[in-house]
Amino acid sequence: MLRFYKLTIAYDGTAFSGWQRQIDPVRTVQRVVEQTAGEILNHPVICRGASRTDQGVHAWGQVATLETEKDFDPQRLRLAINSQLPPDVMIRRIEEVDARFDVRAAVRKRYRYFIWTGRERPLFQRHYVYHYRAPFDLGRMREACRHFEGRRDFAALQGAGAPRLTTVRTVFRCTAEPRRGPLVSFVVEGDGFLYHMVRNMVGTALEAARGKIAPDDVAGILASCDRTRAGPCAPARGLCLQWIRYECEMRNAKC
Amino acid sequence: MLRFYKLTIAYDGTAFSGWQRQIDPVRTVQRVVEQTAGEILNHPVICRGASRTDQGVHAWGQVATLETEKDFDPQRLRLAINSQLPPDVMIRRIEEVDARFDVRAAVRKRYRYFIWTGRERPLFQRHYVYHYRAPFDLGRMREACRHFEGRRDFAALQGAGAPRLTTVRTVFRCTAEPRRGPLVSFVVEGDGFLYHMVRNMVGTALEAARGKIAPDDVAGILASCDRTRAGPCAPARGLCLQWIRYECEMRNAKC
DSSP states (O other): OOEEEEEEEEEOGGGSSOSSOOSSOOOOHHHHHHHHHHHHHTSOOOOEESOOOOTTOEEEEEEEEEEESSOOOHHHHHHHHHHHSOTTEEEEEEEEEOTTOOTTOOSEEEEEEEEEOOSSOOSTTTTTOEEOOSOOOHHHHHHHHHTTOEEEEOGGGOOTTOOOSOOEEEEEEEEEEEOSTTEEEEEEEESOOOTTHHHHHHHHHHHHHTTSSOTTHHHHHHHHTOGGGSOOOOOGGGEEEEEEEOHHHHTTOOO | OOEEEEEEEEEOGGGSSOSSOOSSOOOOHHHHHHHHHHHHHTSOOOOEESOOOOTTOEEEEEEEEEEESSOOOHHHHHHHHHHHSOTTEEEEEEEEEOTTOOTTOOSEEEEEEEEEOOSSOOSTTTTTOEEOOSOOOHHHHHHHHHTTOEEEEOGGGOOTTOOOSOOEEEEEEEEEEEOSTTEEEEEEEESOOOTTHHHHHHHHHHHHHTTSSOTTHHHHHHHHTOGGGSOOOOOGGGEEEEEEEOHHHHTTOOO
């Protein structure tokens, strides 16, 4: 009997060329997980991921699916795969799901972006934060963030190279909060994100934080649908995919 | 005029073969700092360090000295060196000191050791913690720690290969505190430490934490001066040299 599993995967993106398996034999998370799971299950494995995180982007809650005819207890399978995975990736959870579960049909995702606003460079955190050296005003950044909330056309924040049918997305929440020391945590939750959209949001909000644009200018930038008016794409290393929610989970049902 | 500078140095020990310059051209912190400072100052530089941290051990407050005839403002010199250092090492402070300042004459040092007591392995913290998979009782660990405090002969905790004239040291404070999630922070302050002494303290305290020995057995282990009775040397990656204090600083005087 074919079984379907939902995997929750965490990884340190530093040494990966992103999530997605590629034709060239580069080290991607998908390739490493598929290969390791395939060795445990003793058959070829395809993992379909919910988000194609870019090179250098981290994840705490990437979601992927896997099918097998093998009758493995999910928890045993998880421990078996984890024991063979390299130290920069791990499976946090495996649950059996219905054959109809669609990993791409997420209803809500949360991304977090760490900004290091100190003059001194970060040391132990250097792979997980963006060291922002320009002037930084948290109040202005927060004001800018408010303009991202709501159902809007985010074409102005879409990176080149991966056009979508529609550029309208809903952002449920977008905030910037101080953390320990010079660390600032930017958090955004939405029903989906365009290519480079979160990093372009961060880059744009930082233009407000440093005083190059007014926080209220963000409304006009979004309305223009003009990528050249928004801020630059912030570096990958500050970004982490925190979690992905599905409709079944919102109903507290089995997926 | 010859000037003397005291450098406070932080580094991520993961990719270094320890602090000390070696005859083989391996990557050590001392070599990297000396080379970089030498390029800025345009003459050969010798940095004398306060502690010879081992391969893989981190530092937030290593101290070293440097001499030069060049008339550089300390803050400018620091920024110039930092701009050329690799991302895993940085100079946190440079102060001019008296020619008589002796970097080896520290009066107090603090080391911290991070223990990850969760069943799941650490991901983003993996280079900075020891993942301890055995049963862990913080209360028992704390009881064990108390036995390290005081002026004692620590011969039982001295690693092989670097004998000292005397193995008597004073430990002012030794504690274990819970941190966020499954993280435990072991902290020890003393007037000096023998080779591998902190890591052997951690290994011994963990034997008490897991129930292999009674916390009060630590007193007898120390009294025996027998290395074979103490616990194993805990891995380098959990250890961080936090700070080093000098007599002049205790008096709030210029060093």
